[in-house]
Amino acid sequence: MPELPDVEITRRDLKRWLVGAIVTAADTRDARLSRPASPRAFARALLGRTFERVERRGKWLRLDLDDGGKVFSHLGMTGGWVRVTIAAPVARFERARIDVVLRGRAYSVRYTDARRFGRLLVGREDIADWNALGPDLLAEGVDVGRFSDVLAKGRRAVKEIVMDQRVFAGVGNILATEGLWMARIDPRSPGNTLLLPADARAIARGLRRAIAHELADRKQYTDGRADSLFVYGRAGQPCPRCGTRLSKVVLGGRTTAFCGGCQVRRP
DNA sequence: CGGCATGTTGCGCA
DNA sequence: TTGCGCAACATGCC
Numbered sequence: 001m002p003e004l005p006d007v008e009i010t011r012r013d014l015k016r017w018l019v020g021a022i023v024t025a026a027d028t029r030d031a032r033l034s035r036p037a038s039p040r041a042f043a044r045a046l047l048g049r050t051f052e053r054v055e056r057r058g059k060w061l062r063l064d065l066d067d068g069g070k071v072f073s074h075l076g077m078t079g080g081w082v083r084v085t086i087a088a089p090v091a092r093f094e095r096a097r098i099d100v101v102l103r104g105r106a107y108s109v110r111y112t113d114a115r116r117f118g119r120l121l122v123g124r125e126d127i128a129d130w131n132a133l134g135p136d137l138l139a140e141g142v143d144v145g146r147f148s149d150v151l152a153k154g155r156r157a158v159k160e161i162v163m164d165q166r167v168f169a170g171v172g173n174i175l176a177t178e179g180l181w182m183a184r185i186d187p188r189s190p191g192n193t194l195l196l197p198a199d200a201r202a203i204a205r206g207l208r209r210a211i212a213h214e215l216a217d218r219k220q221y222t223d224g225r226a227d228s229l230f231v232y233g234r235a236g237q238p239c240p241r242c243g244t245r246l247s248k249v250v251l252g253g254r255t256t257a258f259c260g261g262c263q264v265r266r267p
Numbered sequence: 268c269g270g271c272a273t274g275t276t277g278c279g280c281a
Numbered sequence: 282t283t284g285c286g287c288a289a290c291a292t293g294c295c
Binding site: 032077078093114115116117154156252253 | 284285286287288290291292293
């Protein structure tokens with residue numbers, strides 16, 4: 001599920017379902033998701049409250065309550081929010097529920113997460129993980145000069161740099177792979193070989209295009225992801241742009257597909 | 268059975 | 282102090 005486009009779709013869902021809604025019941029028993037706090041704090045913070053806003057930065061969601069409380073949700077690898085009836089049975093891997101009333105209608109918003117790499121936190125202050133995030137490519141403009149400086153600083157591969165959440169919030173393995181292909185830049189290129197302002201601009205633009213492409217795709221399909229990607233997971237197949245056989249390499253421990261024919265690597 | 272997976276974190280070591 | 286590589290987390294799926 002979750003990189004920036006999926007989390008953005010989730011934000012829009014939660015906004016529709018929750019803003020203005022009053023919480024009639026809330027529960028999670030999962031100490032892993034709420035770590036390091038007790039899962040009991042979840043119900044305590046939510047019961048009787050009204051949601052005022054649903055915000056997103058990168059892969060993090062923040063739900064703001066009418067008393068100043070905040071709920072932070074990170075979907076990890078397999079997390080997701082769904083809306084069901086109050087009486088719906090507990091789904092396999094359901095980890096939390098928020099029952100609400102909105103405009104006279106009662107229903108339940110449930111969080112499911114098989115692997116439990118996600119987080120579900122309540123508090124009154126923004127958490128450190130939220131504050132440390134870099135610019136969100138969907139919400140903010142990119143300061144090309146600043147990004148250029150970040151690139152110049154390291155010999156780290158450019159793909160690892162753009163996946164650093166302090167550099168661009170929300171860019172994960174799929175977006176980085178797709179965005180660099182769109183930018184025609186080899187993901188292995190050391191940052192300090194991409195010194196031209198044009199390089200920084202091309203990368204930011206490629207990532208934005210990858211985000212827009214996936215968001216547009218989500219509007220049409222619910223499970224069309226695999227078919228909408230150009231190179232991710234397609235090593236061995238022909239490049240959709242130039243026909244060269246797509247290569248595979250591991251960067252920062254993550255599998256990366258790229259085209260040796262049209263993604264340039266500067267010496 | 269083995270290998271891989273959209274994310275993050277912590278540890279050992281240079 | 283910084284950074285890098287890698288295992289770990291928990292589970293599904295091919």
